Amino acid sequence: MNKIKSIAALLFVVVLLFSCQREDEIVKFTFLQLNDVYEIAALEGGKVGGMDRVETLHKQLLKENPNTYLFMAGDFLNPSLVGNIKLDGERIKGKQMIEVMNAMNFDLVTFGNHEFDLSDELLQSRLNSSNFKWISTNIKHKTKDGVKPFFIKKNGVKKDIPRNVIFSLKNESGTDLKIGFFSATINANPVEYVVYNDFYEEAKNELSSLKNKVDIVFGLTHVKISQDKMLANMFPEVSLFMGGHEHFNMMVPVGNAVITKADANAKTVYVHKFEYNKITKELTRKSELVSITPKFEADEKVQKIIAKWQGIMDEKIAEFSENAHDVIYHVKTPLNGEDVAVRSTQTNLGEIITKAMSYAYDDKVDGVLINGGAMRLDDFLSGNITGVDIFRVLPFGGSIIKVEIKGNLLQKVLNYGRIKKGEGAYLQRLNFAYDKSTKQWSNSGKPIKNHKIYTVVFSDYLLKGYDIPFLKPENKGVIKIYHPKEDELAHDIRKLIISYLKSIKK
Secondary structure (H helix, E strand, O other), rough: HHHHHHHHHHHHHHHHHHHHHHHHEEEEEEEEEEEOOOOOOOOOOOOOOHHHHHHHHHHHHHHHHOOOEEOOOOOOOOOOOOOOOOOOOOOOOOHHHHHHHHOOOEEEEEEOOHHHHHHHHHHHHHHHHHHHHHHOOOOEEEEOOOOOOOOEOOOEEEEOOOOOEEEEOOOOOOOOOEEEEEEOOOOOOOOOOOOEEEEEHHHHHHHHHHHHOOOEEEEEEEHHHHHHHHHHOOOOOOEOOOOOOOOOOOOEEEOOOOEEEEEEEOOOOEEEEEEEOOOOOEEEEEEEEEEEEOOOOOHHHHHHHHHHHHHHHOOOOOOOHHOOOOOOEEEEEEEEOOOHHHOOOOOHHHHHHHHHHHHHOOOOEEEEEEEHHHOOOEEEEEEEHHHHHHHHHHHHOOOOOEEEEEEEHHHHHHHHHOOOOOOOOOEEOOOEEOOOOOOEEEEOOOOOOOOOOEEEEHHHHHHOOOOOOOOOOOOOOOOEEEEOOOOOHHHHHHHHHHHHHHHHHH
């Protein structure tokens, strides 16, 4: 009997040791993912968003597991209302984001297309002042000395931004794990100082480089969802692509992988919790889309930084216009300026803007078109509307131009905007409608004729070919362009809308 007890006790010890050994080989870690953040403060009257609230969640996750990493999947330095204000003779352009993100101790960020809205010199300044890691797999810096990696310079020392990044972590038992990252950035903002290499080929090269150096590889991307899907299909060994560019949340499975994108402006974030078995090489993941609401108290440190920048914005706007905070209009039905709306459907905010654009030319035009991506509010305007609200809607500003355009090119433009539903190239329009049954466009109820010349008001950005590649002044379908003078309402779309709203104020 004693012998049986001894054997049982031995078996128990063996099982216990084996169980402990298995537990020792499990490494747990957490990712907190954001993308496309332009506003540091909460939106919708404080109901959603706020980087100070995100930091509270971040600290909760760190307390739960020290192996927690904070990521930004591109587009954060521009645009925003505060970013377009001048301070000490220089546009703020992302300075507020860098200060907030430094305080939050971001672990890794990649370039989005809007990072290159900044000049070469200004972007370099922002890079130098950032205390977090950057990654750039397919983006290079075009300089007078040739094409080189972007770099960060601190204390006189230059350090190239790497093509891949490796993080090393350990569990409580000391078992180590290495996780690697590559990035991908869309060629959506061509500027002279940036070289966009093929991100498929570059990702392939970095995966090959990381293969024998890490246990797991992840993607941090800022490309279209269709391009993310192509990456996922090409590289099945990558189980998670943390993406950006689209401004609404999604979780898209592709084979054994998943692509995740949160809502812009930190209205939501993704939390990914992982367990990796070093013995079996098995990775499990639980992803949760978390809404950033007042349930998360504001982190005091980050809140103070946000308050500082909001104060600077208020002061500068007051310098521009003493009456900027005066009520110029009142709406009973909230105006929908959410990104997902203005990029996919005709909204009441889009209607107000396009009517104002027509008003600038005494309504003596056939129609109006403006790209949904020009509207950066990502919020609702409700109740009393002020001049500041209008500047928040259209931080880029710019003039609106009157164009004489042939009907065949006009239809091509309208079709392009229609198929770009969900993207910034989607068009908010006035006096144009599409008939799904006939697949025809009409202008004020009449079919558009190919050879007829129409007078259409455009946002000046549209005629630069960024959103609609073929819509440029040199296109033969563009007959004539009128650029407004400085003293005309059409010279500044924001002042125009303010003037229009005042004219219809009841």
